[in-house]
Amino acid sequence: xxxSAPQPTDGxxxxxxxxxxxxxxxWVRPLAERLHRDLPLRPRSATARLGLQLVLVPCxxxxxxxxxVAAAMGLFERILPAQRFWSLLLRPQRQGPWPRHGVVVFMxxxxxxxxxxxxxxxxxxxxxxxxxxxxxxxxxxIAAMGPAAAARLAPRWRQRCQVVGDLMADLSDSARSSxxxxxxxxxxxxxxxxxAKLQVGMPFLLxxxxxxxxxxxxxxxxxxxxxxxxxxxxxxxxxxxxPLHRFYGVQPPTLEQQDGVQWLLxxxxxxxxxxxxxxxxxxxxxxxxxxxTVGANTAELGALGVPxxxxxxxxxxxxxxxxxxxxxxxARLPLxxxxxxxxxxxxxxxNRGFLAWPNISAGRAVVPERVGAITPEAxxxxxxxxxxxxxxLEGMRDDLRSLRGQPGAVAxxxxxxxxxxxxxxxxAP
Numbered sequence: 001x002x003x004s005a006p007q008p009t010d011g012x013x014x015x016x017x018x019x020x021x022x023x024x025x026x027w028v029r030p031l032a033e034r035l036h037r038d039l040p041l042r043p044r045s046a047t048a049r050l051g052l053q054l055v056l057v058p059c060x061x062x063x064x065x066x067x068x069v070a071a072a073m074g075l076f077e078r079i080l081p082a083q084r085f086w087s088l089l090l091r092p093q094r095q096g097p098w099p100r101h102g103v104v105v106f107m108x109x110x111x112x113x114x115x116x117x118x119x120x121x122x123x124x125x126x127x128x129x130x131x132x133x134x135x136x137x138x139x140x141x142i143a144a145m146g147p148a149a150a151a152r153l154a155p156r157w158r159q160r161c162q163v164v165g166d167l168m169a170d171l172s173d174s175a176r177s178s179x180x181x182x183x184x185x186x187x188x189x190x191x192x193x194x195x196a197k198l199q200v201g202m203p204f205l206l207x208x209x210x211x212x213x214x215x216x217x218x219x220x221x222x223x224x225x226x227x228x229x230x231x232x233x234x235x236x237x238x239x240x241x242x243p244l245h246r247f248y249g250v251q252p253p254t255l256e257q258q259d260g261v262q263w264l265l266x267x268x269x270x271x272x273x274x275x276x277x278x279x280x281x282x283x284x285x286x287x288x289x290x291x292x293t294v295g296a297n298t299a300e301l302g303a304l305g306v307p308x309x310x311x312x313x314x315x316x317x318x319x320x321x322x323x324x325x326x327x328x329x330x331a332r333l334p335l336x337x338x339x340x341x342x343x344x345x346x347x348x349x350x351n352r353g354f355l356a357w358p359n360i361s362a363g364r365a366v367v368p369e370r371v372g373a374i375t376p377e378a379x380x381x382x383x384x385x386x387x388x389x390x391x392x393l394e395g396m397r398d399d400l401r402s403l404r405g406q407p408g409a410v411a412x413x414x415x416x417x418x419x420x421x422x423x424x425x426x427x428a429p
Contacts, residue, residue, distance in 0.1 A: 011049025012421055013102035014041070017117065019059035019082075021193050021228040022296020023108030024066055025279055026303075027128070027167050028054065031107065032075040034414040042077045050421070051077040051099070057113040058082050063194055063228040072227070085113070089120050103420045111135055124420045128167070128413060136160060140420055143413050146405070162416060165409035168303035171281050178282015181273075184220045185387060187212065188284055188306070189272065190292035191237075193226035197293045200313055202237040203248040204376055205291060210250070210268040211380035216387060222273040222287065223264065224280035231255070231262065231274060238264075247315075248376065288393060289386055291379065298367070299357035303404055307396040309383060310356040312371040358403055366399045 014035060018028045032052060035041060040048035054076045056066050067081040080088055080095060088095050104118035106127040111134045118125035124140045127133050129149045133142045136157035143164045144150040150161045189209060191201025209221050225231055239245060239252035251267030264272040275283045281304055284290070290301050290308040301308050358366045370379065386393055 011051070011101075012099045013051050013053055013123070014417060014421070015053045015055055015102060015104045015117070015121070015123065016076075016107050017055050017057060017104060017109065017114045018066070018107045019057050019109030020061045020296070021063055021066060021069070021226060022300070024070060025227060026171065026296060026300055027107045028070075029073060029075070029279070030167060030170060030410045031105075031413055031417075032073070034410045035417065036075065038414055039418065043074070053078045053080075055080045055085065055088065055117065056082040057085050057109040059109050061194070065228040069227040089116055092121060101422045103417055105417060126416060126420060128164075129161075133157075133161070141416055143416050145409075162412070164412035164416070165407075166303070166405045167409045167413065168299050169405045170407045170410045171279075171300065171303040178277075178285075181222070181283055181286045182220075185216070185218055186220050186222060186283075186287040187383065187387075188287040188290040188292070188301075189221055189223045190290060190297050190301075191223070191234075192293040192295060192297070193228045197295070198229065198233070198237040199242055199244055201293055201311075202234060203242060203245050203250055204311070204313055206238055206250050206253065206266050206270075206272075207248040207376035208291060208380050208383070209270050209272060210266055211377050212383050213268075213270045215380060215384040219387065220273070221270065222275050222283055224275040224284065227278045231264075231276075234264070234274075288390075289383060291383060294355045296357070298355075302356075302358040302361075302367070302400045305397050305400045305404065307386070307393045307400070308356075308367050309379065309386070310367055310369045311374065311379060312355060312369070313374050314371060315373040358400055361403055362399075366403065367396060 016028050016032065018024050035052060036044050039050060042048050042051040052075060054070050056062070056079070059082065062082060067079050070076060070079050078096065084095065092098055098121055102121060102123040104114050104121065104123045104125050106114040111127055114125060114127065115135050115138045119138070125138060126141045126143060127139050128143045128145070130145045131149055132152050133139065133144070133149065136142060136153055139160060142153070142161040144161050145164070145166050147163055150158065150163050153161055189205045191198055191205050213219055225234065235253065235255070236242065238250070253264045253266045256263045256265050262274045262276070264274055266272070284301065284306055285304045287306055290306050292298060292301060292308050292310055294310060294312060298308065298310055354360045354365070355369055355371070356367050359369065
């Protein structure tokens with residue numbers, strides 16, 4: 001992990017602030033790559049006056065492996081893990097030298113953390129507001145995802161705001177450069193990347209794949225391995241070490257290697273192609289359908305225009321405590337975890353509204369959400385019905401494309417960051 005102090009410099013710093021795995025891969029990474037493309041930045045340009053840095057903030061939805069994943073990207077001069085955030089606020093110089101000038105960019109988590117960080121470092125402050133900018137008075141600029149976020153600002157703050165669009169809209173560009181999958185009808189399985197989701201998702205989706213292949217033998221499956229997990233973890237959650245394994249009656253899968261591709265082979269003989277490239281936009285964009293949990297993956301699939309069924313099996317409420325906010329934190333306390341976790345999750349399910357990002361964005365049911373005591377057999381049957389009617393899938397795909405918006409949000413946000421930099425810092429070395 002890259003965590004050494006950056007070189008002392010009179011230039012400046014761009015500090016991206018993020019919380020969890022979804023935002024890291026779909027927001028932070030594209031912006032970081034664009035900034036490196038537009039500006040000379042360390043670490044890619046060793047003599048640059050500017051350094052690109054990443055600060056991870058505390059979040060109950062984080063996996064704990066975000067710093068490792070970010071380090072593997074090779075984009076950041078310095079990465080501060082979430083456990084060092086409070087130390088950073090209290091004594092910044094203990095984390096190494098900080099340039100006198102810089103910009104802090106909110107890219108996920110609690111917006112107040114970036115308010116505190118920018119004030120502590122004396123840096124300018126930019127928030128990417130997906131739905132609402134909560135602290136406009138303490139922002140130098142606000143980049144709104146759409147007109148709705150901009151309209152929520154009080155009139156006196158609107159001159160600070162610019163609508164840049166949805167950062168996810170640019171994902172389709174990266175998908176075009178990927179190698180094609182073998183011909184056939186591909187279904188993506190996305191069990192999630194957090195423990196609570198994998199514990200349910202792996203045995204549930206393995207059973208679903210077995211049943212769907214019985215209904216449609218021509219169907220092929222792929223499973224993107226999230227950068228915050230591993231193949232070994234997936235195997236563990238799919239086997240008897242997972243206490244929920246017994247509810248689905250599936251035997252542990254095995255691994256096979258064929259022509260450089262790793263496959264998860266279920267005991268029933270269903271092969272599932274493991275995709276370990278990050279991001280997996282190319283393979284995902286070639287799928288006819290995805291079976292997915294809730295989370296940032298629904299926004300990612302929506303941006304790629306991939307039809308999906310969103311699955312929330314509520315029969316295992318005691319392990320589904322991956323909620324945010326102070327109630328989520330209380331639900332994780334050792335003595336109260338089970339009781340409060342079940343009560344909180346049950347309440348959230350009854351008062352849930354939409355859960356998938358395309359539905360939240362549209363304010364209507366664009367993609368099906370299946371919430372309740374659902375079974376793999378029922379989901380396999382529904383998936384087979386969708387696959388048997390390509391025109392219905394194409395209609396869902398068109399609806400998702402209509403929500404995506406125009407590409408260019410990443411470039412617009414990068415320009416806003418550059419405008420906040422001191423002129424001397426933004427120049428070439």
